[in-house]
Amino acid sequence: QSALTQPASVSGSPGQSITISCTGTSSDVGAYNYVSWYQHRPGKAPKLMIFEVSNRPSGISNRFSGSKSGDTASLTISGLQTEDEADYYCCSHTSSSTWVFGGGTKVTVL
């Protein structure tokens, strides 16, 4: 069970949009619409940002959106703000009835 593949880092200026990719296989990301995304700031517990590919929990800004095509899911942050600086992780259910996280992406606001 290998970790999902995410870019190590993504950066953007305030107000810009960035997209983080999350590539898996036909046994996880490609098999189900069960991709979720988490924001993790240092010293804090991770926070759910997107569930089931594209759904936002209550209280999450609509600047965060998710999508999926084939074996690759994506998280887009639009109107980038300094408070968006954090690590972001994707996670998928797998055909083995387990879950697998991505390696994480560090988002930097320039």
Added chain:
Amino acid sequence: EVLLVQSGAEVTKPGESLRISCKASGYTFTSHWITWVRQMPGKGLEWMGKIDLIDSSTKYSPALQGHVTISADESINTAYLQWSSLEASDTAIYYCVRHALGYTGWHFFDYWGQGTLVTVSS
């Protein structure tokens, strides 16, 4: 308010046993699976395993099967993660996490504990 409150930091030696806990409140304990996630130093999040609190059935990551045990005590709304013989590579922050029900299943996590730092060093 849903809360998952984990036990405090631990410093142990290789070969020792350990059990850390996660006490849930603010919801019906048996209604949501609990998963354990670890973060090794400088690394990303890793799914370890989960427990169904209705029948205490468990599922583990293949990489950790046999090395850790997940259990729960429904009478005190507490889940556990335990080791019988720790290794230095078990040094990590461990999070307990509640599964949430989405539109089509229980495949994401909505509430996280504050994390328990376990340090294994001789």
